[in-house]
Amino acid sequence: MHTIVTIVFFIYGLVFGSFFNVVGLRVPNGTFLAQTRSYCDTCQRTLTWKELIPVWSFLRQRGKCSQCSEKISLLYPIMELATGILAAISFYRYGWNEQTFLGLLLIALIIPITVSDLAYRKIPNKLLLFFTPFFVGLRILYPQPSLWESLMGAGLAFGLVFVIILVSNGGMGAGDLKYFTLLGFIFGPYHFLLLFFLATLYGAITGMIIMKLKGGDRKMTIPFGPYISLAAVTVFYYGETIIQWYLSLLS
Ligand SMILES: [Zn+2]
Structure with a gap:
């Protein structure tokens, strides 16, 4: 039964991943509510349901729009798969409890932010503001860590990243600060x-790796948000394991 439900989480994850792509791409430029149907970015044609099946449509069309043959970004299937896999891991690891719910909420936050930061180098305030009340509410209902620790965490994050932004002069921006x-x-x-x-x-x-591949003093071309997201996922699922492992090295 546990395996079947895990697979169901994976499939729902794929579908939600497809929606999170749309959120991440449309919220920053204000078109999220303007147009409800999915369309090709190049030829503007409305997509049929056959072209909207997560991952599968991308593979079947070999990564191209079936009308104008314009390449479809690899970002779509990657984010769909990532959402599916993370949703499945959430349930597999934690089962039916608050931790799974927190995991799903976290995925709903980080996937659209990652998409938006990769596509526009922007972490939209709207997304952060939309999700903050949910996380605060969940923390009050489910104080793990406690609300007090959460506030300390937020204060520490803000202070630390703010100082780094002041000292480093670039690299991280206001979006990263709020996200952290x-x-x-x-x-x-x-x-x-x-x-x-x-x-x-x-x-x-x-x-x-980029410096090795492209050589020399090539400026970093990837925004920082995706690394923050990847780190958040790592800590959510394996944070305790990593900390225990590190402590065992010290003793
Ligand atoms: Zn097209």
Whole structure:
């Protein structure tokens, strides 16, 4: 039964992932509520249901629009798959409880933000503001960590990232600051520090790989939001494991 429900979570995840792509791409430019049907960005044609099946449509059309043959961004199937996999892991690991619900809410926050930051280098205030009351409400109903720890986490995140922005002069922006602050609230101070460390580590590793591949002093072309999202996911599912492992190294 657990396996069947996990698969159901995966399938629903794919469908929601497809919706999160739309949210991430349309909220920043204000077209989210303006047009309800999905359309091709190039030829503006409204897509049929056959072209809207998550991942499958992309593979069947070999990554191209079936009318104008314009390439469809790999971002779509990747984010659909990521949402499906994360939703499935949430249920698989935590079953029917608040932690799964928190996981799903977290996925609903990070996937559209990642899409938006990759597409426009923007972390929309609207998304952060939309989700904040849900996380605050959930924390009051389910104080794990406590509301007090959540507020400390948010304060720590804001202070730390604010100082880094002042000192580093670029690299991170106001969007990253607000995103980190909300995650500080969600994770509390200890897990937030791990999250922050992992985000910068992922960014540094990717930066080094890009420098190796493209050579020399090529400026970082990837925004920071996706690394924050990846770190948030890592800490949500494996934070405790990583901390235990680290402590065992010290003892
Ligand atoms: Zn087209």
